[in-house]
Amino acid sequence: MTISVVWFRRDLRVEDNPALAAGVRSGKVIALFIWAPEEEGHYYPGRVSRWWLNQSLSLLNSSLQNLGTTLLTKRSSDSVLSLLHVIKSTAATHLFFNHLYDPFSLVRDHRAKEILTENGIVVRSFNADLLYEPWEVVDDEGQPFNTFSSFWDRCLSMPYDPQPPQLPPKRIISGDLSRCPSDTLVFENDSERGSNALLARAWSPGWSNANKTLTTFINGPLLDYSTNRRKADTATTSFLSPHLHFGELSVRKVFHQLRTKQILWANEGNQAGEESVNLFLKSIGLREYSRYMSFNHPYSHERPLLGHLKFFPWVVDESYFKAWRQGRTGYPLVDAGMRELWATGWLHDRIRVVVSSFFVKVLQLPWRWGMKYFWDTLLDADLESDALGWQYISGTLPDSRQFDRIDNPQIDGYSFDPNGEYVRRWLPELARLPTEWIHQPWDAPEYVLQAAGIELGSNYPLPIVTINAAKSRLQEALSHMWQQEANSRAIRENGTEEGLGDSFEDTLIAFPQDMQMELDEETVRNRTTATVGHYEDQMVPSMTTSLLRVEEDQEEESSSDERNLAHNNTRAQVPTNNILNRELLQEPNGQELDQDFGMQSVLPQFNIQIALRNAPAESSSSSRSRERESGVVPVWSPANSSYSVSEDNSYLQRHPQINWRQLSQTG
DNA sequence: CTTGGTTTCTC
DNA sequence: AGAAACCAA
Numbered sequence: 001m002t003i004s005v006v007w008f009r010r011d012l013r014v015e016d017n018p019a020l021a022a023g024v025r026s027g028k029v030i031a032l033f034i035w036a037p038e039e040e041g042h043y044y045p046g047r048v049s050r051w052w053l054n055q056s057l058s059l060l061n062s063s064l065q066n067l068g069t070t071l072l073t074k075r076s077s078d079s080v081l082s083l084l085h086v087i088k089s090t091a092a093t094h095l096f097f098n099h100l101y102d103p104f105s106l107v108r109d110h111r112a113k114e115i116l117t118e119n120g121i122v123v124r125s126f127n128a129d130l131l132y133e134p135w136e137v138v139d140d141e142g143q144p145f146n147t148f149s150s151f152w153d154r155c156l157s158m159p160y161d162p163q164p165p166q167l168p169p170k171r172i173i174s175g176d177l178s179r180c181p182s183d184t185l186v187f188e189n190d191s192e193r194g195s196n197a198l199l200a201r202a203w204s205p206g207w208s209n210a211n212k213t214l215t216t217f218i219n220g221p222l223l224d225y226s227t228n229r230r231k232a233d234t235a236t237t238s239f240l241s242p243h244l245h246f247g248e249l250s251v252r253k254v255f256h257q258l259r260t261k262q263i264l265w266a267n268e269g270n271q272a273g274e275e276s277v278n279l280f281l282k283s284i285g286l287r288e289y290s291r292y293m294s295f296n297h298p299y300s301h302e303r304p305l306l307g308h309l310k311f312f313p314w315v316v317d318e319s320y321f322k323a324w325r326q327g328r329t330g331y332p333l334v335d336a337g338m339r340e341l342w343a344t345g346w347l348h349d350r351i352r353v354v355v356s357s358f359f360v361k362v363l364q365l366p367w368r369w370g371m372k373y374f375w376d377t378l379l380d381a382d383l384e385s386d387a388l389g390w391q392y393i394s395g396t397l398p399d400s401r402q403f404d405r406i407d408n409p410q411i412d413g414y415s416f417d418p419n420g421e422y423v424r425r426w427l428p429e430l431a432r433l434p435t436e437w438i439h440q441p442w443d444a445p446e447y448v449l450q451a452a453g454i455e456l457g458s459n460y461p462l463p464i465v466t467i468n469a470a471k472s473r474l475q476e477a478l479s480h481m482w483q484q485e486a487n488s489r490a491i492r493e494n495g496t497e498e499g500l501g502d503s504f505e506d507t508l509i510a511f512p513q514d515m516q517m518e519l520d521e522e523t524v525r526n527r528t529t530a531t532v533g534h535y536e537d538q539m540v541p542s543m544t545t546s547l548l549r550v551e552e553d554q555e556e557e558s559s560s561d562e563r564n565l566a567h568n569n570t571r572a573q574v575p576t577n578n579i580l581n582r583e584l585l586q587e588p589n590g591q592e593l594d595q596d597f598g599m600q601s602v603l604p605q606f607n608i609q610i611a612l613r614n615a616p617a618e619s620s621s622s623s624r625s626r627e628r629e630s631g632v633v634p635v636w637s638p639a640n641s642s643y644s645v646s647e648d649n650s651y652l653q654r655h656p657q658i659n660w661r662q663l664s665q666t667g
Numbered sequence: 668c669t670t671g672g673t674t675t676c677t678c
Numbered sequence: 679a680g681a682a683a684c685c686a687a
Contacts, residue, residue, distance in 0.1 A: 148678050230675095286678055353678090392678045400678070405679050415675095 002027035003175045004094035005087055007034070009105070011098040011128045011247035012060045013207035014067065016165035018126035019096040023172075030090045030175040031064050033057060034083070035185045036076040040104050042511070043301075043383055046376040047188065048345035051196045052205045054187035056246050059206030069174035075183040080112045087121060089180040095121055098128035098247070101291040102383045103298040129247060130288055131155060131162040131255055134295035144296045147399040151292060152285040165253040202344065203242070203379065210243035214254060218261055225276035230415070232333075232348050233422040238280070241380035244287065251284060258284075283349075290384035293391075301387040302368060302508065304396035311484035313477050315364040318512050323464050324359055325373060327427070330463035332439050333413040334358045336426035343426075345379035350416050356393045357407045362470040364477060366509045367394045373515070404478055408467055413439030429453075429460050 006023040008031060014020060023029040037044050045053065061071040076082040083095065095116055100109065113123050127133050137154050138144055145151040188196055204213075217238040221228065228236035243249045258277050265273035293300050304310065323329050327338035337351040347355070352374075359370040371390040375381045388397075395403040417423055420438030424431045430438060432452035437444035441454060442462055449456065456462050465473075 282678090289678075388678065397678075402679065407679095 001173075002094060003030065003090060003092040004028070004096055005030045005032050005083070005090070005092045005175075007032050007083065007095060007097035008060070008071070009033075009097065009100060009247075010245065012056045013210075013248050013250065014060070014063050014168040015207065016128070016250035016253055017098065017168075018128050018166070019098045019124075020172075021166055021169060022096045022124060022126065023094070024169040026094060028173045028175040029069055030072060030086065030092055030177065030180075031069055031172075032072045032074065032083075032086055033060075033185075034074045034076050034079045035183075035187075036079045036082070038077050039079060039108060042372065043104070043375055046378070046381055047192050047196070048199060048377065048379045049381045050187040051192075051199055052203070052242055052379060053246065054185070055200075055205035056207075056248060057185070059208070063168075063207065064172065067169060067172040069172045070177065071182075072177055072180065073182045073185050075185055079108055080115055083112060083116060084119065086180055087116070087119075090175050090177065092175065093120075093122060095123045096126070098126050099133070100129065101134065101295045103294065103301060104383075106295070106298055127163075128250065130291055131251060131284075132158060132288070134292045137292065144292070147397075148286065148289050149399070151289050152282065155285060155288065156281075162252045162255055164256060165250050199345070199379075202346075205242070205246070205248070207243075207248040210240070210249035213239055213243060214249060214257065218257055222258075222261065222276055222280060223265075223270075223273050226272060226279050229279065230350055232351050232416040233419070233425070237348060241382070241385075245380050245382045245385075251287070254284060255281070286388070287385055290382070290388040293388055294384040300391060301371070301383050304394065305391055306396045306398070308481060308485050309394060309396050311481045311488070313480050314366040314509060316366065316509060317363075320363045320464065321365055321369060321512060323461070324355070324363060324365070324370075328461050328464075329358070329363075330442070330461040331358065331409040331413075332420075332423040332427055332430055332441065333409045333417060336417075336423045339426040341374075341377055345377060347378070350412075351422075352389065353393065354407065354409055354412050354416070356390060357401070358409055360390075360394050361406045361474060362465055362467065364470075364473065367391075368509070369511060369515070372511055376515070404474060406467060406471055406474060410439045410467075427460070 004023045004026055006020050006029055008019075011017055011019065020029070020031070023031075057071065057073070064071050072086065074082045074086065086092070087095065095112075097109070097112075100106070109125070113125070116123050132155060134144070137151060137158070139150070139154070145154065217240065221236045221238070225236065228234065240249065240254070244251065244254075258281055262274055262277035265277070293305075297305060324334070324338060325342070327335035327342065329335055329338075333351070334355050337347055337355045340351070341347045341355075356367075356370055356374075359365055360367050367390045371386050374386050374390075375383070378386075391397050392400040395401050395405075413420075413423070417439070418435075420433075420435045423438050424433075430441065430452070433441060433444065433454060434448065434452075437448060441449065441456060441460060444452075444454075454460055
């Protein structure tokens with residue numbers, strides 16, 4: 001009887017899991033999860049994300065146990081080596097897994113496939129994460145789309161529907177685990193435990209809870225999604241994103257259930273409901289598109305898709321950054337959002353746009369810093385989605401927001417939070433300010449402020465940058481950017497100095513010190529228990545006390561958690577990622593893994609070749625479904641021609657000229 | 668039907 | 679910010 005390893009990653013479910021189904025079909029199954037976060041480079045998962053993963057894994061394990069096997073867990077610094085080890089010690093001959101599309105996984109999974117195949121293992125991989133694989137959705141010339149709406153239009157009009165979701169297996173025959181013990185995985189340290197305990201009050205990870213959440217949403221808030229989705233102060237979103245991130249829920253199942261509901265509403269002539277489904281599907285589509293982008297442009301988490309931004313003179317000011325993180329910018333909507341993020345690991349989509357737009361356009365901080373902070377703090381932190389979002393905000397996609405556009409948090413405040421309830425919930429110091437002034441306290445008459453107990457600059461800050469100042473600074477920055485761009489082009493056209501000194505890597509701005517994960521052991525050891533796992537400056541005021549009071553309080557951070565909870569405050573600390581043990585960055589043979597993996601030039605340079613495209617021409621429509629089943633996987637080849645300026649240009653040439661022209665005119 | 672002034676939406 | 683959709687005469 002064939003023994004196969006089913007490698008679980010971000011597909012933590014038993015239902016509609018093609019890799020698991022394949023394993024069950026072929027015989028005995030070893031269900032495996034490998035924890036190798038160092039492989040993610042700078043993107044070591046944040047505290048709340050690790051908490052979720054931990055919960056989700058134990059629920060997956062109990063599901064697997066009900067079906068007849070158990071989840072084998074391994075701690076590793078090299079997934080591929082661990083796979084080999086597990087395969088050998090369990091006498092497995094097959095490996096099945098589901099595709100991931102983030103840059104780290106693309107490289108790792110390709111390597112896994114190569115090495116294991118060399119070792120005589122049968123490796124097959126599947127689509128479990130998307131409605132359509134990225135290489136299935138192309139334009140009439142076979143090229144990938146460069147705008148979301150063209151991409152999504154095509155998805156919705158594909159000649160074949162997304163695969164219908166599969167039922168979970170009835171029974172799993174377990175492989176022999178006796179010669180391959182599990183490692184105990186540690187996802188939290190002592191200082192994180194207290195804060196993590198709070199998360200369980202608000203969130204229930206796991207695939208069966210994901211299904212419940214979906215049902216609740218479809219039968220409830222979905223109907224009014226089209227009208228309510230823009231309100232920041234009420235919970236009208238699906239709350240599915242963390243479930244989807246970890247693959248606890250199949251998007252195809254979501255898709256089919258939504259479609260079913262939509263048909264039902266259409267038959268009833270319920271137009272609002274129909275429209276709501278379209279809009280919600282669109283947000284599912286954005287998730288699809290983020291994978292699509294990442295697959296087609298694997299550097300999009302660190303490089304602007306439109307290259308001009310590499311000349312943007314970012315304001316490298318850590319005090320701005322700190323004010324933003326702490327929710328002390330002086331703009332109530334921004335600050336409320338940042339406090340909510342800090343406290344709960346969650347943020348309404350609209351507010352994500354507000355705070356990130358403020359970050360890039362008003363503060364003009366490097367967008368990768370903001371993205372990294374989201375990564376560290378969001379419960380649904382997702383590299384592809386976050387990269388797409390930040391590039392959209394930064395104006396570096398063909399269809400993103402204009403560069404020179406500045407959103408005004410005051411105006412957004414009155415449209416997303418017209419009654420100021422959201423602001424009052426997260427900024428208790430402004431709780432007594434009348435709605436008229438709630439989004440512009442700096443304009444309020446002195447007596448109003450006094451009556452509300454507000455002293456601007458003392459218990460609530462004045463705006464750290466005025467919108468007008470930001471506008472003119474942005475104009476200057478943009479003309480500087482165009483100037484530099486022109487200079488650079490001139491140099492390049494003059495020939496000889498080609499490529500000299502202007503490779504993108506040189507212009508990457510390092511993350512601030514307190515975001516770095518590569519702390520040397522000395523630093524880690526010298527940190528007291530109280531500070532390990534904290535951004536030290538991130539002691540955001542408690543919801544129940546004034547700013548001043550909390551600043552005195554910050555030492556007893558964790559002990560005050562329960563008290564805060566009693567006041568309906570799910571505040572928690574934001575994780576850092578400094579727990580990395582330096583040794584884990586070493587390969588077993590002593591060769592040091594590059595610490596800058598993913599950050600600097602070291603990220604493997606590859607060209608994408610789509611296997612499907614290279615496949616023999618016999619792949620006619622009759623074989624199509626089999627191809628999709630068998631999981632045609634992109635072939636990655638290390639290339640000497642990196643993702644370079646020239647490739648950047650070809651990207652520009654291909655996409656519709658709209659934005660590029662506008663941008664050029666700006667300068 | 669136009670017309671001009673709103674509101675809404677942008678991934 | 680600017681286009682598109684909407685709406686009140």
